Amino acid sequence: MIKKKAMLIDITLCVGCNACQVVCKEENGLMEGEEQRLSATAYTALNEYDGTYVRRMCQHCDDPTCVSVCPVGAFTKTAAGPVLYDENKCIGCRYCMQACPFQVPRYEWDSTYPRVQKCKFCAGRLERGLQPACAEACPTGATKFGDRDELIKEAYERLQAEPEKYVQKIYGLEEVGGTSILYISSVPFEQLGFKTTMSKVALPTLTWNALSKIPSVVAVGGVFLYGVWWITNRRTEVQQLERKLKEMEEGSNGQGTLN
Amino acid sequence: MVVLLVLLTIVIVIALQLYAEAHRHTQPASRLQQIRSSVEPLATERFIHPGHSWVEVKEPKLVTVGVDDFAPRFIGRLTSLLLPEEGGTVRQGDKLAALRRGNRVVWTAAPVSGTIVSVNHEAETRPSLVNESPYNKGWIVRIAPTNLRLELRNLLRGISADRWRDALRMHLIQSFVPRIGTVLQDGGTYVDNIGDALTDEQWQKVASEFFTFCSLIDDQSPTTLHAQNDEEGVLS
Amino acid sequence: MNKLIGKITFWKVVAGLIFASGLYATYVRFVDGLGASTNLSDEFPWGLWVGFDVITGVGLAAGGFTIAAMVYIFNLKRFEPIVRPAILTAFLGYLLVIVGLMYDLGRPLHIWHAIIMWNPRSVMFEVAWCVMLYTTVLALEFSPIVFERLQFNKAYKAIKRVTIPLVIVGVLLSTLHQSSLGSVYLIVPDKLHPLWYSPYLPLFFYISAIGVGCAMVIVESFLSSRAFHRGLEMNLLSQLGKISVVMLGVYLTLKVVDLLERNAVSHLFAFRYETGLYWLEMVIGVIVPMLLLARKKIRENYNGLFAGAFLVVVGFVLNRMNTTITGFEEWAGTTYFPSWMEISVTLSIVAFGFVAFALAAQYLPIFTHEEHAVSSPADEFTKDLKLVSQMP
Ligand code: SF4
Ligand code: SF4
Ligand code: SF4
Numbered sequence: 098m099i100k101k102k103a104m105l106i107d108i109t110l111c112v113g114c115n116a117c118q119v120v121c122k123e124e125n126g127l128m129e130g131e132e133q134r135l136s137a138t139a140y141t142a143l144n145e146y147d148g149t150y151v152r153r154m155c156q157h158c159d160d161p162t163c164v165s166v167c168p169v170g171a172f173t174k175t176a177a178g179p180v181l182y183d184e185n186k187c188i189g190c191r192y193c194m195q196a197c198p199f200q201v202p203r204y205e206w207d208s209t210y211p212r213v214q215k216c217k218f219c220a221g222r223l224e225r226g227l228q229p230a231c232a233e234a235c236p237t238g239a240t241k242f243g244d245r246d247e248l249i250k251e252a253y254e255r256l257q258a259e260p261e262k263y264v265q266k267i268y269g270l271e272e273v274g275g276t277s278i279l280y281i282s283s284v285p286f287e288q289l290g291f292k293t294t295m296s297k298v299a300l301p302t303l304t305w306n307a308l309s310k311i312p313s314v315v316a317v318g319g320v321f322l323y324g325v326w327w328i329t330n331r332r333t334e335v336q337q338l339e340r341k342l343k344e345m346e347e348g349s350n351g352q353g354t355l356n
Numbered sequence: 357m358v359v360l361l362v363l364l365t366i367v368i369v370i371a372l373q374l375y376a377e378a379h380r381h382t383q384p385a386s387r388l389q390q391i392r393s394s395v396e397p398l399a400t401e402r403f404i405h406p407g408h409s410w411v412e413v414k415e416p417k418l419v420t421v422g423v424d425d426f427a428p429r430f431i432g433r434l435t436s437l438l439l440p441e442e443g444g445t446v447r448q449g450d451k452l453a454a455l456r457r458g459n460r461v462v463w464t465a466a467p468v469s470g471t472i473v474s475v476n477h478e479a480e481t482r483p484s485l486v487n488e489s490p491y492n493k494g495w496i497v498r499i500a501p502t503n504l505r506l507e508l509r510n511l512l513r514g515i516s517a518d519r520w521r522d523a524l525r526m527h528l529i530q531s532f533v534p535r536i537g538t539v540l541q542d543g544g545t546y547v548d549n550i551g552d553a554l555t556d557e558q559w560q561k562v563a564s565e566f567f568t569f570c571s572l573i574d575d576q577s578p579t580t581l582h583a584q585n586d587e588e589g590v591l592s
Numbered sequence: 593m594n595k596l597i598g599k600i601t602f603w604k605v606v607a608g609l610i611f612a613s614g615l616y617a618t619y620v621r622f623v624d625g626l627g628a629s630t631n632l633s634d635e636f637p638w639g640l641w642v643g644f645d646v647i648t649g650v651g652l653a654a655g656g657f658t659i660a661a662m663v664y665i666f667n668l669k670r671f672e673p674i675v676r677p678a679i680l681t682a683f684l685g686y687l688l689v690i691v692g693l694m695y696d697l698g699r700p701l702h703i704w705h706a707i708i709m710w711n712p713r714s715v716m717f718e719v720a721w722c723v724m725l726y727t728t729v730l731a732l733e734f735s736p737i738v739f740e741r742l743q744f745n746k747a748y749k750a751i752k753r754v755t756i757p758l759v760i761v762g763v764l765l766s767t768l769h770q771s772s773l774g775s776v777y778l779i780v781p782d783k784l785h786p787l788w789y790s791p792y793l794p795l796f797f798y799i800s801a802i803g804v805g806c807a808m809v810i811v812e813s814f815l816s817s818r819a820f821h822r823g824l825e826m827n828l829l830s831q832l833g834k835i836s837v838v839m840l841g842v843y844l845t846l847k848v849v850d851l852l853e854r855n856a857v858s859h860l861f862a863f864r865y866e867t868g869l870y871w872l873e874m875v876i877g878v879i880v881p882m883l884l885l886a887r888k889k890i891r892e893n894y895n896g897l898f899a900g901a902f903l904v905v906v907g908f909v910l911n912r913m914n915t916t917i918t919g920f921e922e923w924a925g926t927t928y929f930p931s932w933m934e935i936s937v938t939l940s941i942v943a944f945g946f947v948a949f950a951l952a953a954q955y956l957p958i959f960t961h962e963e964h965a966v967s968s969p970a971d972e973f974t975k976d977l978k979l980v981s982q983m984p
Contacts, residue, residue: 136634162779168720169702170711188705189698192716194637196779200924203634204698206627211698292782300779304715307775307794311718315764322665322760329667357929358640358917359869359910365939366906376602406826449826449894509818510894523673565670568827568892 101159101277102178102223103245104232105252106152108282108289109262110239113150117141117231117240124219124230137203140216141231144290149282151289152240154231155180155201155216156269157277160299163193163202171213178245178277179218187213198273198292198300218277245277252281274299402491403511404520407465407568409452410491411511416504418473422495423455423464423486426524430566432457434483439475439496446472446499448507451569453496455486460559463569467511470501528566607943614940617933621695631931636920640930643916644938645692647773648909649685650723651797654805655812656682656730657766664759671832673825676737676958677816678809683730684948686723688941695937715775722769729762737956771798777915785919786856787870792846793915799846800908803839806832807881807904814898816953830891836904837885844878869910869918877907 118132121141130138134153141154161180164172171186172193182202193213194202205211219229227233232242241248249270256263268280272295280286286293402412408427412420428434438454446452452466475497479485486494501507512520554562556572563570621629632639659678662668694700706720732751739748774797777784790796810829851857859867881903890896921927930938952958 165711165713166716166779167711168714168716169705169709170714171709186702186705186709187699188702189700190696190716191637191698192714192776194634195783198780198782200635204626204637206632206634207625208627209623209625211625295782300781301713303778303781303791304775305713307772307778308713308715308718311768314767318764318767319760322661322763326665326667326756326760329665333667357927358643359872359913361930361935362644362909362913363872363906372602372606447893449892 101245103277105241105248110237111150116234120230120234137205137214159275162300165301166192166196179220184212404517405467409464409467411467428487437483462567468501470499473498613936629933635924636928640934641696648912649689653682653685654801655809658805683734686727726765770801783923788915788919804908806836807901810901833885873910
């Protein structure tokens with residue numbers, strides 16, 4: 098089995114050199130465009146909070162919301178971790194954008210044949226046994242690529258080695274069921290634009306709870322409706338029959354109950 | 357914000373509609389009216405209210421109102437007819453007159469709103485007049501309408517009125533096909549007092565399908581009827 | 593028809609303006625893309641077209657399955673006269689929803705992908721299928737009207753024979769997708785404002801759809817009675833009003849229970865923009881119409897019933913707009929207001945619906961259901977009855 102890959106982003110090590118974005122654009126052949134935040138031309142972007150830099154990118158969730166919501170299955174989660182998008186399937190409903198808890202997928206709004214855009218975890222490079230371009234380019238090791246288990250272990254080690262420096266939390270360990278991108282930081286995550294109140298269960302379970310009831314709704318509902326129809330229909334039939342019978346009886350008992 | 361936009365749009369549409377209506381109102385005479393007055397020398401038209409009443413508009417200030425033929429047929433030869441007091445006001449769709457046979461009562465609805473100017477005392481003293489001539493001598497009240505132009509829109513006339521009557525009959529038949537069947541074969545004139553064939557309970561059920569207001573009363577005295585009517589506050 | 597043209601010239605002008613701007617917006621939308629024509633953004637990927645044209649539209653067309661179920665399944669035959677207008681509205685409604693969807697989808701020509709590329713875990717997938725199938729069912733339910741008009745007696749009879757299965761399938765499909773439109777939002781527990789997010793969303797959407805379905809039938813009966821000078825089935829309609837009140841009551845109760853359960857009551861009194869709109873929606877759309885329609889006097893009054901039903905519809909629209917747009921503004925950190933092109937396309941779609949309804953009502957036997965195509969024993973009776981009743 099392929100080991101699940103991940104990237105550990107140590108926010109304390111990031112110096113804001115923007116190398117990750119530069120190589121990412123090269124790697125993916127992205128045009129110039131909005132670069133300050135995630136966009137259709139920036140799979141990764143740096144946000145600055147008082148001298149602290151935070152890299153944003155797709156989290157490559159373990160049970161990705163985008164994969165579950167797409168009506169045509171344009172998103173897939175690969176065993177190694179990358180969540181990939183197939184533009185040939187996409188119908189452009191943008192449910193993935195609406196649903197992603199990290200607000201990651203971006204849209205080519207100016208195109209008449211638009212695509213959804215987001216980080217691909219350099220899936221092609223991973224297949225060739227390379228690490229993602231951004232991890233390779235990172236000069237300080239702030240972005241580190243590896244097996245997810247290993248990286249989690251390493252993250253804990255770092256947290257324990259300098260407990261007064263780090264906030265004792267690995268962001269991405271259990272957020273929405275776990276993600277492939279893990280963050281550790283010395284500044285509380287809330288102050289860095291992270292949503293820390295996220296549910297620990299993967300979001301697709303929420304909709305699945307409703308969807309999985311469909312077969313029973315159909316079965317019970319169908320039987321119920323048919324039953325109601327049968328009963329009401331039968332009732333009128335019987336009433337008519339009884340009336341007719343009574344009429345016939347009365348008719349034979351002498352003519353004309355009506356004047 | 358979008359919510360407010362939607363609300364605003366709705367409000368604007370309503371305002372425009374009201375404006376357009378008011379505007380039309382002030383036009384001297386619409387084309388439609390001109391055509392109508394030129395092709396109809398009688399200048400009288402009968403409109404049907406689904407609550408089993410009709411209104412005849414000879415002049416818009418004073419209209420004649422009566423009961424359709426279905427109601428008296430349904431209940432049978434009337435034993436009493438209860439009419440509103442002169443000078444009272446009614447609103448379209450409210451109870452107007454009670455047709456009674458024995459303990460069975462159905463109400464017809466007022467086809468238009470207005471003030472009761474006069475009532476047909478002849479029909480009041482001889483209620484069977486309504487059975488005999490529902491559309492002429494059996495008229496019930498004359499009303500000075502308050503909102504005639506708008507309210508006439510809610511009424512049926514011409515082909516749609518005929519269709520409505522057909523549909524009523526058909527529905528009535530369908531609600532007790534076997535019973536009528538025998539009667540027809542007997543060659544009887546079932547159409548009048550069709551209700552006599554039913555028990556009180558059955559009658560109540562069928563009546564409530566065709567009349568918004570109907571009831572069974574046990575007290576035979578006519579004063580009860582009055583009291584009941586007034587309680588509803590309709591004939592105040 | 594001439595009458596119609598003569599009478600509503602004013603609205604003709606308005607409709608003309610709307611269509612003209614809608615046409616221009618259509619051009620921009622399909623030639624320059626979504627970015628040029630809408631105010632949508634990466635932060636706000638769903639706007640007026642999804643919120644109103646699709647999600648609200650489907651809800652407003654719920655009258656079709658509600659009335660069909662009442663008449664054919666629960667055998668409340670007295671509602672028969674309003675089945676046809678209700679089915680017509682539903683059918684037109686769904687067609688227009690699909691039109692709206694074509695505007696909104698980034699790649700509208702790929703819409704058929706949903707048929708062959710499955711993702712059963714997606715609510716949207718389920719909604720797509722249900723809408724597709726239900727539109728087919730509605731077309732079939734609607735077809736007898738056309739067959740009757742064209743005197744295709746065989747086809748008419750054939751389709752009449754499968755009425756009950758069709759209605760049952762239709763009710764099931766409607767139940768599924770009306771509630772699933774709520775499930776669409778189950779996936780955004782953090783993004784959607786707690787006043788609207790609830791694990792009961794599917795239930796809320798379903799119940800309010802039934803309530804508004806009844807209200808819509810009332811409203812459209814009133815409008816068409818004014819437009820076509822026809823009578824009103826007042827007592828039927830006020831009975832519908834009663835059903836609507838019951839649904840509103842259930843809805844309100846559930847809403848309160850839900851707020852209590854989630855400890856979200858405090859949001860009701862926060863001094864915020866969302867809170868204001870929430871109250872607006874609840875007061876206009878639920879509480880006031882409930883108070884109105886619960887009173888027999890008002891319910892049986894022409895204007896009272898109309899006002900009540902109209903408020904239910906308005907409140908429903910507000911609820912859907914709040915859920916789909918207002919509720920996301922806080923999380924997205926931006927506000928969204930549709931561009932004029934989004935608005936004009938939406939208005940065009942609505943106006944188109946009115947025109948189509950009017951045309952159908954003119955040329956098809958919608959309000960005058962005559963069993964001419966098939967002559968039943970009941971018909972013979974009517975004829976006999978007429979003869980006899982004319983005898984002295
Ligand atoms: S972060 Fe968003 S886009 Fe990325 S995998 Fe998770 S749900 Fe999908
Ligand atoms: S926009 Fe495309 S990828 Fe996203 S959910 Fe819709 S079809 Fe799937
Ligand atoms: S993993 Fe690849 S695609 Fe994703 S941000 Fe890094 S370089 Fe870009």
